[in-house]
Amino acid sequence: MKRVYNFSAGPSVLPEAVLEKAQSEMLCYGDSGMSVMEMSHRSKAYESIIKEAEALLREIMNIPDNYKVLFLQGGASSQFSMIPLNLMKKKKIDLVLTGMWAKKACDEASRYGEVNVVASSKDKTYNYIPEIDSSKLNPDADYFYICQNNTIYGTRIKNLPDTGNVPLVADLSSCILSEPIDVSKYGIIFAGAQKNMGPAGLTVVIIREDLITEAMDITPVMFKYQLHADNGSMYNTPPTYAIYVCKLVLEWIKNLGGLEKMAEINYKKAEMVYNFLDNSEMFSATVSNADDRSIMNIPFVTGNEELDAKFVKEATAAGLVNLKGHRSVGGMRASIYNAMPIEGVEKLVEFMAEFEKNNK
Numbered sequence: 001m002k003r004v005y006n007f008s009a010g011p012s013v014l015p016e017a018v019l020e021k022a023q024s025e026m027l028c029y030g031d032s033g034m035s036v037m038e039m040s041h042r043s044k045a046y047e048s049i050i051k052e053a054e055a056l057l058r059e060i061m062n063i064p065d066n067y068k069v070l071f072l073q074g075g076a077s078s079q080f081s082m083i084p085l086n087l088m089k090k091k092k093i094d095l096v097l098t099g100m101w102a103k104k105a106c107d108e109a110s111r112y113g114e115v116n117v118v119a120s121s122k123d124k125t126y127n128y129i130p131e132i133d134s135s136k137l138n139p140d141a142d143y144f145y146i147c148q149n150n151t152i153y154g155t156r157i158k159n160l161p162d163t164g165n166v167p168l169v170a171d172l173s174s175c176i177l178s179e180p181i182d183v184s185k186y187g188i189i190f191a192g193a194q195k196n197m198g199p200a201g202l203t204v205v206i207i208r209e210d211l212i213t214e215a216m217d218i219t220p221v222m223f224k225y226q227l228h229a230d231n232g233s234m235y236n237t238p239p240t241y242a243i244y245v246c247k248l249v250l251e252w253i254k255n256l257g258g259l260e261k262m263a264e265i266n267y268k269k270a271e272m273v274y275n276f277l278d279n280s281e282m283f284s285a286t287v288s289n290a291d292d293r294s295i296m297n298i299p300f301v302t303g304n305e306e307l308d309a310k311f312v313k314e315a316t317a318a319g320l321v322n323l324k325g326h327r328s329v330g331g332m333r334a335s336i337y338n339a340m341p342i343e344g345v346e347k348l349v350e351f352m353a354e355f356e357k358n359n360k
């Protein structure tokens with residue numbers, strides 16, 4: 001069976017070199033005589049894996065020393081609860097509503113305090129990034145929440161809002177490691193690993209140390225940042241194999257040349273797709289404002305549902321899979337995460353051109 005080009009939004013494509021490496025170490029990791037999956041998380045061999053994963057992430061993202069890196073479970077969605085439970089002291093937050101994931105975080109935070117929606121793009125099915133009027137910001141808010149890359153709608157917040165002393169909390173699930181960022185501008189960065197970091201089951205949280213304080217009384221023990229930070233993400237069994245594969249992904253990024261290089265490749269890939277869409281008579285991108293366009297997730301439509309379905313079907317037969325759009329947007333979506341090779345994007349664009357010619 002031949003491998004396909006997988007444009008899935010998540011879980012998504014992993015670098016082939018990483019899968020091969022994992023395969024070669026599947027039965028025996030190093031001189032341990034066992035698979036990473038079979039190891040005690042307290043063993044020497046495993047300890048070096050998790051330490052190395054953290055060191056690589058710190059190096060690649062240039063994470064300052066006053067930030068903790070936590071390897072947790074429960075997906076990005078658990079963070080929607082964990083963040084308010086740990087950070088809501090004055091019980092007021094600001095939030096930018098840019099899509100379904102921001103909405104879920106909004107709903108969850110609303111259970112514990114007041115959420116001030118400072119800007120929203122709901123009026124146009126979240127196909128743009130709304131202007132943030134700084135006079136609407138509460139300087140006394142516990143935190144300011146954004147979803148930086150909106151996986152479903154294909155938008156991204158390119159310029160971070162100036163939140164003053166209010167910590168910026170950001171969901172980077174679908175854009176972490178795609179380009180260099182200044183970690184010091186954030187209070188918390190979190191991401192489910194299954195888009196750009198590794199397999200599902202691992203959730204990475206990068207949190208400024210002063211934000212790790214006593215959580216609300218009602219907080220379940222597993223939802224306390226303090227506990228995980230004090231125990232080096234080893235309070236209980238962490239997602240050991242997912243962390244191991246994440247480590248391999250980080251090695252792959254480092255060998256490639258780090259996030260500068262990653263960004264160069266990612267912008268090139270995204271430009272190829274947007275260029276085609278902007279010049280096509282059949283296809284168009286659902287996000288028109290160039291600054292708002294995600295470089296990871298690109299939704300597009302023909303304007304004709306039957307034609308969309310035909311496209312998805314024929315693309316699948318040609319080995320370009322998981323291009324069906326999210327049900328709330330319709331049409332198609334190409335997720336072109338770090339691990340999607342340039343050749344995959346070239347094949348996609350060639351296929352779109354061919355389809356357009358054949359279906360005029």
Ligand SMILES: *Cc1c(COP(=O)(O)O)cnc(C)c1O
Nearest residue numbers: 075076077101151171173174192
């Ligand atoms: C996929 C995704 C989530 C949900 O992640 P889970 O790990 O499934 O909870 C949250 N936010 C964004 C931006 C996502 O892309």
